[in-house]
Amino acid sequence: MRWVAATIAYDGTNFFGYQSQCGVRTVQDELEKSLEIIFKEKIPTYGCGRTDTGVHAIGQVVSFYVPNDNMTEKNVKDALNAMLPEDIYVREIKQVEANFNPRAQATKRIYFYLIYVDKEPDIFLRNRVWWVPFALDIKKMREAARYFEGEHDFTTFRAGNDERNPIRTVYRVRILNYRKNFICIRIEGKSFLRRMIRNMVSALVKVGTGTWEPERIKIILEARQRSLAPGSAPAQGLYFYSALF
């Protein structure tokens, strides 16, 4: 018996998030179902990030033990990809130390948020981006983004049902503009509160449209009051990109 970590991509559109939940389709349940078929026993899995309904992953990390020592990492990858539904794909499997827990051990998580800026929507991107039909001022958004960096109390930007310690450290927020219509907000941190990234993104878009001045981010962050943040940016633009350990 040995432990492995799988790097997994999924299209979150048809999942009720990553984490197991009774009666709805989740990524974790699909993974565990496939593992049970392959190894003929229940194998518990440990994911790195609990992405919400509709949120995607390019590099979710999930650890579990492999009871069958005859199978190489490549064999486990191929077996899983043969069993898994078409909206989950195992990109890599590598051996890790016993009881490796990606959630507890991650030192950095990187998320992407994709915005599509155009007067008209692109139906082929409807589950992949947040469509914003007006120009965004990238320079102002970059100015605003700096206020998020560092250690702060993110009470203003968390979800109402997240009761954990609201102090989080955001290492870096980068705003990239590519192929004319796409804005990618890349956010790095050790860990995030529920809805925190989507709430940060919607605030940045308020700045981008000119509704808010960049300094407003600093003010509402310091106020530690949830009611001051705008509604969350839609789930379909968010991607769990990778985790470092």
Added chain:
Amino acid sequence: MRWVAATIAYDGTNFFGYQSQCGVRTVQDELEKSLEIIFKEKIPTYGCGRTDTGVHAIGQVVSFYVPNDNMTEKNVKDALNAMLPEDIYVREIKQVEANFNPRAQATKRIYFYLIYVDKEPDIFLRNRVWWVPFALDIKKMREAARYFEGEHDFTTFRAGNDERNPIRTVYRVRILNYRKNFICIRIEGKSFLRRMIRNMVSALVKVGTGTWEPERIKIILEARQRSLAPGSAPAQGLYFYSALF
């Protein structure tokens, strides 16, 4: 009362093709359902190309009459987009002469076929491209593509159930390579037989992988025998790009 032509994009994934069919979801039925709600009468529509199940459109053209003279083209566009499901989008509506029939009057149709070349699949593209996990020789594909151009009997490349005159004129086949992993085959012609483009594409891929020499295209085309063509390329890579009149 006046006639208009709508330019329509749709994601073909969840449609049983463009054309109305009893008991299944089609693009035409969704359009006519929305028109009936807006105008409170049944409005027949005339499409340009009968795309198959899973095939997409960026610029399908559909004509119909507008019984309500108080509505501008913009009003009709907005009303339709408000009513239509999220996988159909009306990009433009403009006035045309009475009884304009896009199917009969098109002088040119342009299709795109998208291939994604990489060792690993990209789940986010699974309904948008044909994933081919080995390198393709673009130069040889271009050489082969030339044999399709001009007027030919396309019996070898048509679907078994297409009983129409098999003579068709292909104006141009372009093979474009962009962003490293993408190959786009752009095919222009006056009209096409059923499955003809997907059968042409799968033959070009046979050439690209080195299984066939480019000249084989000329030989099987001249043989006019369906059994000589490979199976059709998958529907999800095909896009009805535009039509000229």
